[in-house]
Amino acid sequence: MEPETFLQSTIKDTIINISHDYRYMKTGYYVSMHAEILGDAVIPSSKNIIEANRTPILLLKASKAGIPTLPYLVTSSVKQIMSELTFPLVTFAVNPFSYDGYRIATNRSSLYRAVKSLSMNYKFAVCAQPMKGEMISIKSIFGKCEAPAVKRVSEKVYEVFKIPLCKLHVQSVGNEILLCGLQPLKKEEVLPEDLRNISEKISELSKTGGILIG
Amino acid sequence: MANIACFVERYNFTDQREEKALQNFKRAAEQMGHNFGFMYRENISDIPKYDAVFIRATTDPLFTSYIVSKTADELGLKVIDDPESIQICGNKIHQYALFKKHDIPHIPTIFVNKTDIHRKRLMGIFQELGKPVVIKAPYTSFSRYVEKAACETSFREVAKRFFRKSDILAVQAFMPTAYDWRVGVLDGKVLYVCKYMIPKGRWKHGAKLRGKPTFIWGRTVSMKRENAPATLKELALKACNMIGHGLYGVDIKEANGKYVVVEVNDNPSIYAGYEDLRDKDLYGKIIEYLTD
Numbered sequence: 425m426e427p428e429t430f431l432q433s434t435i436k437d438t439i440i441n442i443s444h445d446y447r448y449m450k451t452g453y454y455v456s457m458h459a460e461i462l463g464d465a466v467i468p469s470s471k472n473i474i475e476a477n478r479t480p481i482l483l484l485k486a487s488k489a490g491i492p493t494l495p496y497l498v499t500s501s502v503k504q505i506m507s508e509l510t511f512p513l514v515t516f517a518v519n520p521f522s523y524d525g526y527r528i529a530t531n532r533s534s535l536y537r538a539v540k541s542l543s544m545n546y547k548f549a550v551c552a553q554p555m556k557g558e559m560i561s562i563k564s565i566f567g568k569c570e571a572p573a574v575k576r577v578s579e580k581v582y583e584v585f586k587i588p589l590c591k592l593h594v595q596s597v598g599n600e601i602l603l604c605g606l607q608p609l610k611k612e613e614v615l616p617e618d619l620r621n622i623s624e625k626i627s628e629l630s631k632t633g634g635i636l637i638g
Numbered sequence: 639m640a641n642i643a644c645f646v647e648r649y650n651f652t653d654q655r656e657e658k659a660l661q662n663f664k665r666a667a668e669q670m671g672h673n674f675g676f677m678y679r680e681n682i683s684d685i686p687k688y689d690a691v692f693i694r695a696t697t698d699p700l701f702t703s704y705i706v707s708k709t710a711d712e713l714g715l716k717v718i719d720d721p722e723s724i725q726i727c728g729n730k731i732h733q734y735a736l737f738k739k740h741d742i743p744h745i746p747t748i749f750v751n752k753t754d755i756h757r758k759r760l761m762g763i764f765q766e767l768g769k770p771v772v773i774k775a776p777y778t779s780f781s782r783y784v785e786k787a788a789c790e791t792s793f794r795e796v797a798k799r800f801f802r803k804s805d806i807l808a809v810q811a812f813m814p815t816a817y818d819w820r821v822g823v824l825d826g827k828v829l830y831v832c833k834y835m836i837p838k839g840r841w842k843h844g845a846k847l848r849g850k851p852t853f854i855w856g857r858t859v860s861m862k863r864e865n866a867p868a869t870l871k872e873l874a875l876k877a878c879n880m881i882g883h884g885l886y887g888v889d890i891k892e893a894n895g896k897y898v899v900v901e902v903n904d905n906p907s908i909y910a911g912y913e914d915l916r917d918k919d920l921y922g923k924i925i926e927y928l929t930d
Binding site (some may be wrong): 471501508518 | 679680682698699700701702704706708709712719722725729731732735736739749751753776777803804805806854
């Protein structure tokens with residue numbers, strides 16, 4: 425069913441909300457919100473959508489659930505980041521507008537540039553984390569991903585936040601995979617083989633009933 | 639004795655009346671034997687050191703204040719505003735959908751998405767709600783992102799701007815009144831009542847001067863909560879119960895002897911000499927709630 429049709433409906437069922445973009449106030453978010461207002465069980469919930477897309481909350485909840493994460497700092501002060509963390513660093517935006525990517529800072533001037541840009545001229549905060557290894561960005565579809573090393577973290581993130589389609593940012597440090605961030609996919613990043621995986625998962629889920637929105 | 643963190647941003651101290659209200663909170667907490675400190679964005683990592691968090695910076699699920707609220711909530715701290723209240727009050731689409739579900743009398747509202755922006759649908763909206771209509775972005779606060787549209791062209795122009803951030807907008811019937819009631823509610827009880835007067839020649843409590851960035855605000859007329867109409871207070875409490883048990887400011891319009899909810903706000907404004915004028919105990923009551 426198309427999202428616009430569902431938003432006009434009063435369907436009572438289990439809803440699986442499929443969207444490449446679950447950002448707050450986008451159609452993917454409103455589908456989950458509408459399902460909850462109707463009293464339907466829905467994947468993902470509107471609360472999980474907000475929490476998974478706010479990096480500090482993602483990391484807080486993930487670490488509580490036993491997913492390996494790094495220490496993080498929420499601030500717009502470069503001085504504070506430098507006094508509490510050591511280079512190199514990875515910074516994520518915590519503002520209402522940026523939702524794509526991260527910035528790596530290896531020294532003071534690159535950190536200033538990263539914070540100035542991600543905080544929109546220090547108006548908002550950023551989430552800074554130490555960079556201990558290599559950054560990996562990978563698609564996660566119903567908790568499944570292509571990199572075997574990231575499999576466990578990807579599955580666990582899905583178990584906690586239930587976001588069917590997303591991009592995970594992780595750090596590979598030795599044998600360990602540490603969660604750093606979660607972001608929406610761009611439409612062009614969803615490939616035909618991903619659609620096949622989605623359909624497989626959907627048919628598996630629909631055996632237990634439910635309506636697919638997407 | 640409890641340690642209370644009051645999360646603020648620099649702009650909370652730009653208005654003297656707001657600054658005074660913040661100092662009143664501090665004084666009330668200290669008189670009750672608690673510690674009350676202002677926490678800025680740079681000190682978020684100190685949240686675990688506190689017993690309760692009181693958010694005074696503007697709230698929205700996309701702002702830092704939500705990170706503060708959720709972090710405090712996850713750590714088991716008492717927090718005003720709690721994350722659920724921010725989620726519902728910060729998005730008027732969510733709120734009006736709940737009003738419809740729970741039969742809360744509210745201004746007639748229609749939701750529109752981008753596919754609704756065509757002549758036939760817009761004419762249908764004008765026919766149903768009358769002209770002009772009020773277009774409201776879900777993230778509206780302090781009278782911003784709420785605009786009137788009396789024709790298809792202005793509707794399209796306003797909607798185009800508001801659609802940049804949200805895929806759904808609320809369109810409401812235009813109900814001009816001389817004032818909006820504001821009922822402050824805490825934990826299911828009325829805390830204060832006042833009237834937010836609409837400036838002359840305007841239709842919102844806060845209005846932008848044409849061609850200037852400055853806002854003008856209508857007067858605030860306070861009254862003792864005991865003296866406010868019972869049906870008004872009942873409606874305010876009914877609307878808040880649907881959201882949660884935190885601190886809310888309910889805006890209500892009175893038309894033809896009937897009350898209708900305009901919206902429920904979390905993080906309501908509290909300015910010294912305005913909301914607190916007739917019920918000075920509101921500071922103590924909020925501190926009591928945080929430390930209970």
